[in-house]
Amino acid sequence: MRELGAEIARDYAGREPILVGSLKASFVFLADLSRAMPIPHALDFVELAGYGSAQMGGHEQIRVLKDLDADILDRDVLVVEDVIDTGLTLNYLVRTFELRRPRSIAAVTLLDRPYRRLVDDLPVRYVGFVVPDELFVGYGFDLDERWRQLPDLRLLRLDARAD
Amino acid sequence: MGLDTPVFQVYRGTEPPRFASQAELECAKVLDYYGVPWLYEPTTFVLEEDGDGRVAEAFSPDFYLPDQDLYVEITVMKQSLVTRKNRKLRKLRERYPEVKIKLFYKRDLERLAQHFHLDLAS
Numbered sequence: 001m002r003e004l005g006a007e008i009a010r011d012y013a014g015r016e017p018i019l020v021g022s023l024k025a026s027f028v029f030l031a032d033l034s035r036a037m038p039i040p041h042a043l044d045f046v047e048l049a050g051y052g053s054a055q056m057g058g059h060e061q062i063r064v065l066k067d068l069d070a071d072i073l074d075r076d077v078l079v080v081e082d083v084i085d086t087g088l089t090l091n092y093l094v095r096t097f098e099l100r101r102p103r104s105i106a107a108v109t110l111l112d113r114p115y116r117r118l119v120d121d122l123p124v125r126y127v128g129f130v131v132p133d134e135l136f137v138g139y140g141f142d143l144d145e146r147w148r149q150l151p152d153l154r155l156l157r158l159d160a161r162a163d
Numbered sequence: 164m165g166l167d168t169p170v171f172q173v174y175r176g177t178e179p180p181r182f183a184s185q186a187e188l189e190c191a192k193v194l195d196y197y198g199v200p201w202l203y204e205p206t207t208f209v210l211e212e213d214g215d216g217r218v219a220e221a222f223s224p225d226f227y228l229p230d231q232d233l234y235v236e237i238t239v240m241k242q243s244l245v246t247r248k249n250r251k252l253r254k255l256r257e258r259y260p261e262v263k264i265k266l267f268y269k270r271d272l273e274r275l276a277q278h279f280h281l282d283l284a285s
Binding site for chain 2: 061062088089091092095116118119120
């Protein structure tokens with residue numbers, strides 16, 4: 001975390017970036033990352049709707065449940081992700097934020113699975129760990145909204161509970 | 164098969180897609196949900212010809228994402244049982260090295276479904 005924070009602080013020195021966390025899983029990572037960054041910066045959050053129950057004949061599309069509070073025009077935006085997998089979520093966020101004409105957009109992720117990308121050409125500039133294709137809980141990660149509160153990341157085996 | 168299909172927003176085909184499985188339909192819903200343009204089985208790749216030049220083996224990947232120039236093949240079989248499909252992918256990659264294709268296993272689809280609260284047929 002210190003390494004990531006120091007690297008980001010070097011790259012964004014003098015620019016007062018805005019860190020945007022995607023609720024909910026990234027909140028713990030964002031809190032720790034923010035405290036490891038010794039430069040002035042802002043914090044904000046977005047929340048995207050879950051798929052929900054699509055009606056037959058209708059359609060469901062991704063939508064923003066909670067939008068940014070800040071105006072990101074001419075701001076340096078750093079999207080903070082818990083994990084980047086297929087890249088679909090980050091792709092949507094980047095495309096949405098680009099419409100608001102920030103000065104720059106990049107992403108930092110705690111965990112990365114680059115081998116699972118469906119969308120390439122994403123501005124993933126900082127990566128904590130490249131991880132195998134396993135389920136993690138704790139440190140903000142959940143399974144059915146459980147286990148987020150665990151203080152560290154744990155591998156979840158679906159045939160056993162992570163007590 | 165009469166799968167009830169929703170109205171897709173970013174489907175780029177000219178004819179309505181006729182999915183062969185519930186898993187393909189759910190994958191299409193996920194792509195559409197994220198606004199990622201897609202086509203269903205737009206291309207058939209010849210993998211092998213016989214001695215007379217007739218097609219002996221061919222493969223039509225399930226999805227093509229034009230913005231990514233990427234084909235995606237869905238399989239809901241257990242990972243240990245996808246040998247035949249992996250062999251087809253290997254042949255495709257050997258014969259068409261410029262073609263990008265990824266295999267999405269049952270677990271990948273379940274992971275996406277869990278994340279987005281999709282109900283997958285078992």
